[in-house]
Amino acid sequence: xxxxxxxxxxxYVISLVVFSILLYICIIYLTRKVELEHDDHSxxxxxxxxxxxxxxxxxPLWWFWMYILGIAFAIAYLFLYPGLGSNKGFLSWTSHKxxxxxxxxxNKLYESIYVxxxxxxxxxxxxxxxxxxxxxxxxxxxxxxxxGLDAKGxxxxxxxTNNKWLYGGTPNEIKTTITNGRMGxxxxxxxxxxxxxxxxxxxxxxxxxxxPAVSEKLTExxxxxxxxxxxxxxxxxxxxxxxxxxxxxxxxxxxxGGKFENVLETIKKGRQGIMPSHKDVLSKEQIHLLTAYIYSxxxx
Amino acid sequence: MNTKSLYQNRKExxxxxxxxxxxxxxxxxxxxxxxxxxxxxxxxxxxxxxxLFDVSFNRFYFxxxxxxxxxxxxxxxxxxxxxxxxFVVTLYAGRIWCGFLCPQSIWIKMSAFFSRFFExxxxxxxxxxxxxxxxxxxxxxxxKHFFWILLSIVTSFTFIAYFIPVKWMFxxxxxxxxxxxxxxxxxxxxxxxxxxxxWFKEQLCFLLCPYSRLQSVMFDESTLIVSYDKERGEKxxxxxxxxxxxxxxxxxxxxxxxxxxxxxTGIDIRNGLQMECISCGxxxxxxxxxxxxxxxxxxxxxxxxxxxxxxxKSSSKIKFTLxxxxxxxxxxxxxxxxxxxxxxxFSVTRGQYQLFNVTKDNFIENFFFVKIxxxxxxxxxxxxxxxxxxxxIVGNVDLKLKPGEMNVLNFTLKTKNVNTENKFMDVFxxxxxxxxxxLIEKKSRFVLSGGF
Numbered sequence: 111x112x113x114x115x116x117x118x119x120x121x122y123v124i125s126l127v128v129f130s131i132l133l134y135i136c137i138i139y140l141t142r143k144v145e146l147e148h149d150d151h152s153x154x155x156x157x158x159x160x161x162x163x164x165x166x167x168x169x170p171l172w173w174f175w176m177y178i179l180g181i182a183f184a185i186a187y188l189f190l191y192p193g194l195g196s197n198k199g200f201l202s203w204t205s206h207k208x209x210x211x212x213x214x215x216x217n218k219l220y221e222s223i224y225v226x227x228x229x230x231x232x233x234x235x236x237x238x239x240x241x242x243x244x245x246x247x248x249x250x251x252x253x254x255x256x257x258g259l260d261a262k263g264x265x266x267x268x269x270x271t272n273n274k275w276l277y278g279g280t281p282n283e284i285k286t287t288i289t290n291g292r293m294g295x296x297x298x299x300x301x302x303x304x305x306x307x308x309x310x311x312x313x314x315x316x317x318x319x320x321x322p323a324v325s326e327k328l329t330e331x332x333x334x335x336x337x338x339x340x341x342x343x344x345x346x347x348x349x350x351x352x353x354x355x356x357x358x359x360x361x362x363x364x365x366x367g368g369k370f371e372n373v374l375e376t377i378k379k380g381r382q383g384i385m386p387s388h389k390d391v392l393s394k395e396q397i398h399l400l401t402a403y404i405y406s407x408x409x410x
Numbered sequence: 411m412n413t414k415s416l417y418q419n420r421k422e423x424x425x426x427x428x429x430x431x432x433x434x435x436x437x438x439x440x441x442x443x444x445x446x447x448x449x450x451x452x453x454x455x456x457x458x459x460x461x462l463f464d465v466s467f468n469r470f471y472f473x474x475x476x477x478x479x480x481x482x483x484x485x486x487x488x489x490x491x492x493x494x495x496x497f498v499v500t501l502y503a504g505r506i507w508c509g510f511l512c513p514q515s516i517w518i519k520m521s522a523f524f525s526r527f528f529e530x531x532x533x534x535x536x537x538x539x540x541x542x543x544x545x546x547x548x549x550x551x552x553x554k555h556f557f558w559i560l561l562s563i564v565t566s567f568t569f570i571a572y573f574i575p576v577k578w579m580f581x582x583x584x585x586x587x588x589x590x591x592x593x594x595x596x597x598x599x600x601x602x603x604x605x606x607x608x609w610f611k612e613q614l615c616f617l618l619c620p621y622s623r624l625q626s627v628m629f630d631e632s633t634l635i636v637s638y639d640k641e642r643g644e645k646x647x648x649x650x651x652x653x654x655x656x657x658x659x660x661x662x663x664x665x666x667x668x669x670x671x672x673x674x675t676g677i678d679i680r681n682g683l684q685m686e687c688i689s690c691g692x693x694x695x696x697x698x699x700x701x702x703x704x705x706x707x708x709x710x711x712x713x714x715x716x717x718x719x720x721x722x723k724s725s726s727k728i729k730f731t732l733x734x735x736x737x738x739x740x741x742x743x744x745x746x747x748x749x750x751x752x753x754x755x756f757s758v759t760r761g762q763y764q765l766f767n768v769t770k771d772n773f774i775e776n777f778f779f780v781k782i783x784x785x786x787x788x789x790x791x792x793x794x795x796x797x798x799x800x801x802x803i804v805g806n807v808d809l810k811l812k813p814g815e816m817n818v819l820n821f822t823l824k825t826k827n828v829n830t831e832n833k834f835m836d837v838f839x840x841x842x843x844x845x846x847x848x849l850i851e852k853k854s855r856f857v858l859s860g861g862f
Contacts, residue, residue, distance in 0.1 A: 143414065146413065170418060171417045171420070246820075259777040262767070368770075
């Protein structure tokens with residue numbers, strides 16, 4: 111059914127186009143001359159208004175050639191470009207192809223800039239104002255959706271300006287994070303830790319690591335639980351582990367909030383943080399500049 | 411049955427040179443236009459070309475002022491002003507623009523000069539045209555076309571120089587470091603000019619220029635036009651010596667056809683006012699020369715108003731006054747917009763993706779992009795401030811920009827202890843242009859809390 115409809119439509123369009131071109135040729139052929147009724151060469155139409163007569167006066171000859179040129183252009187166009195129904199034309203031009211060509215052209219235009227920057231190391235680039243300007247616009251377009259326009263993150267999204275890193279803050283580590291993405295997982299430990307009291311105590315202990323004011327009574331049970339369960343990932347000193355992305359719990363920086371309820375929820379229900387891979391979105395050179403920009407944010 | 415073709419080729423006509431009062435005026439006004447046209451691109455002002463439509467950087471330099479695409483209203487106003495001025499002039503003095511100032515008339519005259527220089531007078535040229543092909547003919551034609559082409563190329567080079575800096579073009583030309591794009595446009599307009607002065611000529615006035623078609627709307631009985639005194643001239647004809655022609659019933663016109671052969675548009679003015687007449691006064695000069703020789707009164711053909719006294723005809727006077735008021739109005743408008751045109755482009759956009767952010771110490775933050783572009787032709791410093799006063803600005807508040815430079819500032823505004831019942835709040839951004847001493851305001855919105 112679809113084939114019949116598209117074929118019929120194609121035939122309809124072709125016949126319309128061909129008919130109108132033939133019609134124009136006929137009209138121009140038929141109107142090139144006029145028969146004179148009188149011999150005075152004026153070819154009066156017989157219409158007159160207020161003393162003004164309508165005559166059939168000749169047009170300039172080049173005008174006639176413009177018509178012919180117009181028809182020739184139409185035929186040449188239909189031959190080269192898609193116009194006759196579903197016929198693709200001699201050049202098989204599509205807007206999609208042209209768009210891709212223009213993108214390639216544009217990329218080529220900026221290629222030299224990117225390549226010259228990609229040869230410099232990131233520490234140097236993070237002092238280069240021009241490179242950072244490009245890096246910033248890449249950040250705004252690709253990263254700020256989650257990390258915020260000022261890169262300070264938000265609930266669930268890490269702050270990129272405080273020099274605290276889940277997966278390490280050297281230029282290479284940042285680059286790996288952007289290129290391949292990261293999958294952070296805090297499993298739900300509610301049932302494992304035991305009673306509600308144990309969980310609350312663990313939460314208080316975690317808070318006490320960065321907030322010394324918490325009383326020891328509250329944290330007594332939690333300390334034991336932390337050493338036996340949590341320390342597997344976060345380490346005995348709770349400094350975290352950058353190889354699996356376990357956060358440092360001894361600083362007051364929190365991704366999911368630093369209130370008691372927040373920490374309790376994190377322990378009970380777990381968290382999942384996903385940083386998507388950007389190797390298909392950005393080129394290597396772009397990632398290089400982006401890394402330099404993010405690296406520059408963490409210098410004090 | 412008799413038929414007639416509805417397409418007609420251009421009929422070539424051969425003009426004779428004339429000399430006289432109007433020709434002198436014409437030569438001086440035309441030389442002035444040509445002089446300005448060729449000189450203007452070479453002037454510079456403050457290190458840039460004084461008159462330049464810079465197409466690659468989207469700006470228009472006019473001596474000390476720079477206009478940007480946003481100021482286009484000024485240019486359109488200028489054209490409206492120009493069109494109304496044309497109406498006023500036309501009502502008073504007819505198509506003197508065409509005869510005395512229009513580039514098309516000037517270039518036709520230049521082209522005719524080369525034809526006459528190489529091929530001789532009218533009769534010689536008609537003979538030359540119909541003569542058999544010979545080496546001599548080829549040589550003369552070659553010289554004529556060579557000078558036409560030279561004129562076309564110089565014209566088109568100068569024309570392009572209004573769009574691409576002329577010094578750059580000139581040096582790339584003499585060092586043979588020609589850029590394909592520039593070269594193409596010079597060649598393109600060169601070919602068009604050659605085609606225009608070699609063949610198209612007065613057809614532009616008849617067939618393309620709207621002015622000749624619109625003139626009947628602008629004219630009235632008091633307009634100054636070139637006219638032939640029919641009562642005095644008719645009946646025209648040759649006369650024998652010694653006899654009183656008036657007794658034979660003849661008028662002053664001896665039908666020498668000098669007024670026809672000198673006409674740059676090839677018409678016979680004795681048929682009355684025609685659409686083709688460009689009011690150049692060549693026929694007046696030609697006729698006066700003959701009248702002087704015959705010892706007749708001059709001005710058989712002359713610039714005349716049908717209604718002899720302009721000031722007596724009240725309707726024309728009212729029309730003229732009204733036109734003049736409109737003209738003045740547009741002049742004031744143009745002046746007002748010129749004085750008050752913004753010398754800085756300033757816009758405030760809210761940051762994408764994030765409506766607001768609450769920091770740990772309970773500040774509410776909003777992000778803005780502040781875009782500032784210096785549109786003046788000198789360096790300037792811009793100071794940024796925000797109202798109401800409850801907001802603190804995080805980031806730079808002053809910015810130095812070179813002419814034409816643009817910068818986007820990332821702006822964070824933060825505030826504390828505000829009533830968040832209203833979800834939005836108006837916030838006003840101000841920049842103070844230190845150099846030009848102007849304050850510009852832009853309104854934006856600050857989001858205080860979310861949820862609906």
